[in-house]
Amino acid sequence: MSESFILINTFLGVTVGIVAVAWLVYDVFFRIKNRVSERINDAMRDRVERQQENSPIIKDMVRPISGGNKPLLRRVQDRIQTWLDQAATGMTVWQFAAVSIMISCLTGGASWLAFGLGWVLGIGTFLSLFLPAIVVYSRRNARSEQISTQLPDAFSAMSRGLRAGQGVPAVVQMIANDFPKPLSEEFNYFYEQQHLGVPPEVALRDMARRVNVMELRIFTIALIVHKRAGGNLAELLQQLSELVRKRVKMKRRIKSLTGEGRMQAAVLIAMPTIVVMIMSLIAPQYISVLLERHDILAGCVFSQLLGAFCIYRIVNFSY
Structure with missing residues (x-):
């Protein structure tokens, strides 16, 4: 057998052994905790589903997001x-x-x-x-971040407008005219939809679908509740504004705390590529050995992508 074949088999064997040991340790120490969590989730799932069945507002908000009985290709x-x-x-x-x-x-x-x-x-x-998908994903996250930053001031302005005696359409138009993009674009689109005859609840659900921000979805639910049952919408918007400010502050704090990890990830991901480029310039005969082994090169690329994905999942989490 060739030396490279032995090295590849040795690497695979060590990798499988490490994964097996890690899985064994995880199963021994976390098995009981996982079983308890599964029982709690099973007990709570039925209760939540019954509450959703009895709540027309939640059903209205979930319906456009869920796939229903659509074919798989259509859902994708x-x-x-x-x-x-x-x-x-x-x-x-x-x-x-x-x-x-x-x-x-x-x-x-x-x-x-x-x-x-x-x-x-x-x-x-x-x-x-996958390059266009990465660009779309980055733009989507950046746009959601901008909207999250603009929402506290928008909710405060709407609350002041409602307390001054203005109606909901008037304060929505105020946000569409006076606030910067991208939040003004979404509110303007929502305002124009109502002028074209789209029911307000349908326009609200469509805005919640277009914007990947949980606080704006809460805002749409609040407007639907206010339309159906009434209530103090100005006070609710003021409290929602304070909540969004706290979440934005927490998000920035988490980003600062994970800055070192993200910088280390960028260095670790970029270092192999930079080393290959430098070696190809100063010692092409040395790097040519690696470039001739397509299987090893493909494994390196796959390992880099897997490591980048793992690091991304570690430093980015929901809260």
Whole structure:
């Protein structure tokens, strides 16, 4: 057997052994805790489902988000279209797919012309296929972050307007005219939908679908409750404004606390690529040994992507 074959088998064996030991330790120390959590979740799930069945407001909010009895392909298309709408791309699913395929083909062709290697063509085509999705995901997160930052002032302004005697349509129009983008765009779209004859509850659910911000979904539920049952909407908006400010403050604090981990992740992810580029310039005969082994190179790329995903999940979490 060749030396490389022995090294690969040894690496796989050690990896499987580490995973097995970690799984055994996890099963021994956390098995009882997981069983208790599962029992509590099972007991609470039935109660929550009964409450949802008895609440028409929650059913109205859940209906456009759930897939229902739609085919799998249709549900995937709806989910992708929701992501595109949340990123404000103005694209349809098929336009996004066409752009992704076109960029993938162009990048793969450029890689093959630059290096003249078939495996470079394959890697370039595969990786660039996900480039538009990464751009949409980043834009979606950035837009949601901007809206979250603008919401406290918007809720406070709406609360003051309601206490001054203005109606809900008037304060919505005020936010659409006086606040910066992207929050003003969403409120203006909601305001124009009502002028075109769309029912307010339908327009509210559509705004909750377009914006990936939990506080705005709470705001839409509050407006639906106010429309059906009445109540002190000004006081609710003021309390919601204070809650959003606390959440934004907590988010910034978490971001500062995890800044070191994110910086270490960026360095660890970028270091192998930078080292390969430097070695290809100062010692091409040394790095050529790695470039000739396509299987090892593919394993390195896969390990880099897996490590980046794991680090991202560690430093980014919901709260």
